[in-house]
Amino acid sequence: MKTQIGQDVVQVGQLLAAGQVVGIPTETVYGLAGNALDPDAVLTIFRVKNRPAFDPLILHTNSIDRLHDYVTEIPPPARQLAEAFWPGPLTLLLPKHERVPDLVTSGLPMVAVRVPNHPLTLALLASLDFPLAAPSANPFGYISPTTAQHVADQLGEQVPYILDGGPATVGLESTIVGFEQGKPVVYRLGGMALDQIEAVVGPVDVRSHSTSNPKAPGMLSSHYAPRVPLTLLPMGSNPEPSLRAGALAFRQPFSGIPAAQQRILSETGNLAEAARNLFAHLRQLDALDLDLIYAETVPSQGLGTAINDRLRRAAVR
Ligand code: TXA
Ligand code: MG
Numbered sequence: 335m336k337t338q339i340g341q342d343v344v345q346v347g348q349l350l351a352a353g354q355v356v357g358i359p360t361e362t363v364y365g366l367a368g369n370a371l372d373p374d375a376v377l378t379i380f381r382v383k384n385r386p387a388f389d390p391l392i393l394h395t396n397s398i399d400r401l402h403d404y405v406t407e408i409p410p411p412a413r414q415l416a417e418a419f420w421p422g423p424l425t426l427l428l429p430k431h432e433r434v435p436d437l438v439t440s441g442l443p444m445v446a447v448r449v450p451n452h453p454l455t456l457a458l459l460a461s462l463d464f465p466l467a468a469p470s471a472n473p474f475g476y477i478s479p480t481t482a483q484h485v486a487d488q489l490g491e492q493v494p495y496i497l498d499g500g501p502a503t504v505g506l507e508s509t510i511v512g513f514e515q516g517k518p519v520v521y522r523l524g525g526m527a528l529d530q531i532e533a534v535v536g537p538v539d540v541r542s543h544s545t546s547n548p549k550a551p552g553m554l555s556s557h558y559a560p561r562v563p564l565t566l567l568p569m570g571s572n573p574e575p576s577l578r579a580g581a582l583a584f585r586q587p588f589s590g591i592p593a594a595q596q597r598i599l600s601e602t603g604n605l606a607e608a609a610r611n612l613f614a615h616l617r618q619l620d621a622l623d624l625d626l627i628y629a630e631t632v633p634s635q636g637l638g639t640a641i642n643d644r645l646r647r648a649a650v651r
Pocket of ligand 1: 445
């Protein structure tokens with residue numbers, strides 16, 4: 335299939351209405367989108383991504399007002415979070431309306447919903463009379479895409495169109511929040527920092543560690559992994575010198591590793607910049623055909639907690 339990369343929202347809307355799946359930009363990562371109310375389109379998403387059917391999809395819409403079509407209840411803290419942070423890198427788990435196919439939620443009673451913050455995708459969603467189911471547009475288990483080119487490199491042959499909205503401005507998948515007895519619980523750390531969430535709803539539990547039956551299967555421990563083995567380094571330490579290793583460093587390069595095989599997340603130590611660079615840098619290093627990639631952890635505050643979470647998962651094989 336010849337894939338088009340462009341900004342034609344009208345054409346993309348027509349493809350989606352015809353049951354096709356396409357690449358779409360969001361502020362977090364690029365998504366592989368299809369009509370969430372069309373089981374055939376949802377099946378195509380699972381097939382293209384090579385994703386197991388037990389791993390549910392996030393439903394994307396363009397406004398809180400449309401939520402009532404897809405969920406049966408919005409508890410008060412969910413509404414507060416939605417009003418504070420949508421459009422934005424936050425996904426809420428809410429009781430599913432029967433209109434949403436079971437395939438989208440892998441049979442679970444909750445549906446994950448979010449309003450993404452990207453002008454092209456918001457315009458697209460506003461033009462559609464259905465919501466979009468969209469996982470990250472990477473083959474299952476690999477690093478999430480933060481540019482249209484990343485999507486083309488890996489799924490290009492299988493999608494007719496990739497809507498090009500430039501590099502993702504956040505660079506980490508959305509933070510996923512569910513509610514237990516009305517209390518917010520974080521199931522996946524992500525692009526919306528915990529302290530911002532807590533500023534709105536008070537202290538929240540974080541339950542994003544993996545189990546054999548995870549509430550959020552995207553949190554299976556081996557995920558977001560490059561092909562080359564990745565080893566974590568505590569912040570500020572230096573690895574053994576090596577000509578065959580690469581490094582993903584936080585603020586400054588390591589000694590003993592060739593400069594061309596190193597990437598810096600943020601020279602100024604800015605965690606938002608580090609988050610934006612994380613996946614693109616990991617992809618670049620993975621393409622160098624090295625024996626090993628060292629990755630330095632970052633300060634565990636703000637977005638740093640989610641960055642360290644992704645690095646840890648990338649290190650699991
Ligand atoms: O930022 C994002 O969230 C991106 C963009 C494209 O919106 N999407 C994304 O989707 O990261 P995905 O499919 O790669 O990860 C979604 C994860 C699932 O793996 C699962 O962990 C959780 O969301 N999830 C989705 N629906 C769920 C449900 N009904 N119950 C529990 N967890 C759910
Ligand atoms: Mg994903």
